[in-house]
Amino acid sequence: MQQINREPQDTLPHRLQPLLAPRSVALVGASRKRNSVGNDMMRNLIPSGYPGAIYPVNPSYDQLYGHACYPSLSALPEAVDLAVLSVPNRVLERVVDEALAVGVKALVIFASAELEGDTDSLLRDRIAAKARAAGIPVCGANCMGFFNPEHPLRAFSAFHPDPIELGGLTYIAQSGSLLQALLFNDERLKFNLAVSTGQELVTSAADFMDYALDQPSTRVIALVLETIRDPQAFIAALEKARARAVPVIVLKLGRTEAGAHFALSHTGAIAGNAEVYEALFRRHGVISVRDLNELAATAILLGTARRAAPGGLAAILDSGGERELIVDCASDLGVPFASISAETTEVLQKTLDSGLTPVNPVDAWGTGKDFEMVFETCLTALMQDADTAIGMFVADLSEELDLHAGYVDVCQAVARATDKPLVVMTNYSAWSHRKHAVRLARSGVAVLDGTAASLRAVRHALEYRDFLARPAAKAQLAENPRASHWRAVLANRITPLTEDEGYALLSDYGIAVPQHRIVESRVAAREAGLELGFPLVAKTAAPGILHKSDIGGVKLGLKDEAALLAAYDDLATRLGPRVLLSAMASGQVEMAFGLVRDPQFGSFVMVAFGGIWIEVLKDSQLAMVPVDSDVAARRIADLKMARVLDGLRGAAPCDRAALIDTYVRLGALAADLGDLIAELDMNPVLVGPGGVVAVDSLIVPVAAHERSATHD
Structure with missing residues (x-):
């Protein structure tokens, strides 16, 4: 565990120590006026047990709450670590300037730092620049401050007794x-x-x-x-x-x-x-x-001090109806139940009243005779089971019932005998069991309210356990030898790549694409068709056409020379003579891959079920670059339709290894070139038992995307 x-x-x-654990505090704008921020911050700080010096600052008072009050920060007997500013925006900059001049090491600013009529520069920007230049931390502006019970210190704008x-x-x-x-x-x-x-x-x-x-x-x-x-x-x-x-x-x-x-x-x-x-x-x-x-x-x-062990959830209840509720909700939320052992089942069988089944979750309420012994024995057995990660006692606690006081005793006893997390869950989130909850919390038992919120918390605990058990994502492989070429191509490109350029880029990163040729005449089309072999696909290669199928720019399944020439004639007449011919790829599942560049966090790559349904289904998963095979496998497995890849109704399973490899290679491309690519779309990507082929792609350089947005 x-x-x-x-x-x-x-x-x-730590660099935030003068802010969060200061040796001295000045409260600028301190006041005796009730229900004012200046008064609230005084009443918060004084009883908090803060051990350092406290200096109220306000020229209107000589003394506040037993402390000498000073007219300004400059009048203080020492340069304080922290100044908490409860002053209006109109004087805020002046007070900040004074604080920096006298050597204050940190600030809390409650005001919004906004002034009507600011034109040349904004008040908040000026204050931020000054604080950064002085190298001091600032909480705010427009904040409520903080509580640091460990120091202890309350620098907060709303009084809480x-x-x-x-x-x-x-x-x-x-x-x-x-x-x-x-x-x-x-x-x-x-x-x-x-x-x-x-x-x-x-x-x-x-x-x-x-x-x-x-x-x-x-x-x-x-x-x-x-x-x-x-x-x-x-x-x-x-x-x-x-x-x-x-x-x-x-x-x-x-x-x-x-x-x-x-x-x-x-x-x-x-x-x-x-x-x-x-x-x-x-x-x-x-x-x-x-x-x-x-x-x-x-x-x-x-x-709590305990982390989830291997396995799933083991639960005990006093209601068959509540067992059905938790099973339904756990199924909806993806919370696995522990597969209890034969030994645990035997203990349950011997302990439960006649007619109750020894299964997890356990409905342990029968006649009610010796209920504390029954629940304690069964819950202990569940907690000791090797496949139990977290134990749960489900009861809608009420402090008015002696029965529930007995349940609390049971949980405390079981918690003392295990190092696994134990949860008491109520299905209804009304808060009427404070004493029970506090008592259980002191025994290390978490009391959670509401079926869905509680089960989500359990799922999160299990997922976090699994996250810690996994190795960190592997470092990105060395840069592709063709990366410098493609960086030069993409750097100043103000139009999307043509499809043949896209095929070349994907191929350089090891992503499979169809054999293809660009032709600009009937003669060239006929020669390329004979070279590639039938059946073929013909697509317009006219510049600037992004979604070719939307305008009838794609001809599929061209079985012979006559069909090829007829398709070429149509495309050339309507859309221009430049046409891409490619071998007709096959696959039983259409998928899509993509690249997204986020301005804050860099490149991400997407996998989805694709074709014409991508925007309808929206069954997609996004991964942050770099992507290794473990990450790729998990993202593909998390697709809602992932079972389709296993082959349905007698179909052979798709080549998942090739699909994972394609995802990893796209991640490598994104790591090398993602800062120059605003968007990349491979759709459809045909997947079958024999591998993966990216039959269509759209690659938009950053410069092209910015130009498009400007002219939108």
């Missing part, structure tokens, strides 16, 4: 409201750091992650992100998290396919921002969640 690395990693102070119990969850949110939703409402979530990052003028979510990963207390990191402002630092933090076995959970907001209407290829149309982020997250083992309930459940489960 994966153990959590909680040893200190670095001995030097209750203490925050120290734990192992770092929670970083670009939305202050979504930070507060979890920070103040669920005792099961115990934090060692909670940060509202706001606009991230200087210090990004990645920087806060890096700090958290240097803290031995950090067990799990959860993020709510609208955008990733420092992509390379974010990836570096994810790599650091993997090295230290700290799971990262992300709720990505604002997922969109904005910009897809600029796409010239199918790939660009179906691979939007959401798919790029998901591919990035998969590469680095990020747990992607869809809402706060799923985020909270996953953080609660992964925040």
